Amino acid sequence: MLELLRIENLAIIDSAEIEFGPGLNVLTGETGAGKSIIVGALGLLRGARASPDLIRTSAQEARISAIFRSGEQETIVGRRIATQRSSTTIDGELTSVGSLAQLTSTLLDIYGQHDHQSLLQPAEHLALLDDTLGSEQLLASVQEGYRRVQALQSELEALRRSAAERARELDIIAFQCREIDAVGVRPGEEEELKQERTVLAHAQALAEAARGAVETLYEEEGAAVERLDLARRMLERAGTTDHRLIALAQELAQAQQAVQATAQALQEYAERLEADPHRLEEVEARLASIDRLRLKYGSTCAEILAFRTQREADRKRLEGSGERTEHLEQALARAQAQLQTEALALSQARQTAARELSQRITQELKALGMGDARLVIHVNRQEEGSGPGQGPPRYQCGPKGIDQVQLLFSANPDEPPRPLVKVASGGELSRLMLAIRTVSRPPVDTLVFDEVDVGIGGEAAVQVGERLAQLSRSAQVIVITHLPQVASRAARHFWIAKTVRRGRTLTSVSPLAGQEREEELARMLSGTKSREALAHARELLRRGSQG
Secondary structure (H helix, E strand, O other): OEEEEEEEEEOOEEEEEEEOOOOEEEEEOOOOOOHHHHHHHHHHHOOOOOOHHHEOOOOOEEEEEEEEEEOOEEEEEEEEEEOOOOEEEEOOEEEOHHHHHHHHOOOEEEEOOOOOOHHHOHHHHHHHHHHHHOOHHHHHHHHHHHHHHHHHHHHHHHHOOOHHHHHHHHHHHHHHHHHHHHHOOOOOHHHHHHHHHHHHHOHHHHHHHHHHHHHHHHHOOOOHHHHHHHHHHHHHHHOOOOOHHHHHHHHHHHHHHHHHHHHHHHHHHHHHHHHOOOHHHHHHHHHHHHHHHHHHHOOOHHHHHHHHHHHHHHHHHHHOHHHHHHHHHHHHHHHHHHHHHHHHHHHHHHHHHHHHHHHHHHHHHHHOOOOOOEEEEEEEEOEOOOOOOOOOOOEOOEOOEOEEEEEEEEOOOOOOOEEHHHHOOHHHHHHHHHHHHHHOOOOOOEEEEEOOOOOOOHHHHHHHHHHHHHHOOOOEEEEEOOOHHHHOOOOEEEEEEEEEEOOEEEEEEEEEOHHHHHHHHHHHHHOOOOHHHHHHHHHHHHHHHHO
């Protein structure tokens, strides 16, 4: 609900803060006191267009902020209107007016003026009917069926490319696969070749190093093998005296064999480097072939092979597209038929609900002082059309079904119902929405009614008060009213007053209770605070508290 509204430098309001409560909240005051400015401020929070002309004279900017609360969740919104650069915030973060409007449309609705009213938005008429219908399951089935049809149509559209286009794609795939297969890459090959290239580029130096090591270990006079052999024989002779040296001599024998093996391996290594002087060219050519593939199909050999696998899968898919197309066409036909069935069921439920709701709302309008008014909720199915012998008609189906819903209104018995936006005044719209909300559930937590009591009195005024009080049991209701029959029902009563101080017009907002509230009701009843008017006011408050 709307917990707090703060206004600064807006029109003739210098500064005002209103703490609204749950249930019915009313704002009263003399004509021109500034009640419409309060509604206008709420309209700005609903995304209404702002103009620097709204800024109070001599002020630099106007500010409107509000706190909405739902359980433990608190949302703070605000607008700053300035001559140069205005701003909008949600929970302290800068945002766009559009984002603000999108958010507050789920929190607050205003009825009475021609700005920001769901009744005047044809797209909302369907939602209004569905809210009353309680058709969540039917609507969910239609939405799921629609998504299924859309997915099948998208897949079919991708498959139904021309045969020539498929042939071209298959030719491209065949060329790419042949090109990759001709090179015959394997995972990790590029890294191995680069390492081999580095070795080959330094083959002469590496071979010389290997041969030098062979000479040092094995071939030259005093080589390591020869000296190890000498040391071994010395230990063996000494071992005849101390047998512990025999084991050490055996270790030297093993070391001698290891050195000989290492020398042999180094010899073979040097011979391999010298055996194929053209190997470096082969490696460079192989790397160049892989580089050409990398430019087209992937940064590594593994990625190139993955691309090849994917293209093979593409080939199979394209070659089997005919069979897949036939399967999808059958599935789409079944899904469309099912969607038509579910959408028709939803449409029939809507038409029944529309007739019942139209009658109930029309009866409510009579009770609200609009005895000649009629509301017709028109549900129109959007036909695609069908020729002779083509079976039952088919309907254009969207995510919400096959229906277009329009509210038609007539205020007088001799006038046919016409689109609401063309014929209803602000006061009529307010009472119409009150009638609608009396028989249906509110879509948001806070409802604001302005001009709901224009041109009515007597029993109709009592009925308006009763219905606003009834509505306030399921939603927070804020009402700008001139009717004491309405004001007496409020849980919170605010008085809007206009004064002139030092040549400046100021509007103030004050909560009323006790004697002050009785006096305001007396003023609304007779324009005076006479004993009779005060007694009548107390009686209204007594009745309001009982209702």
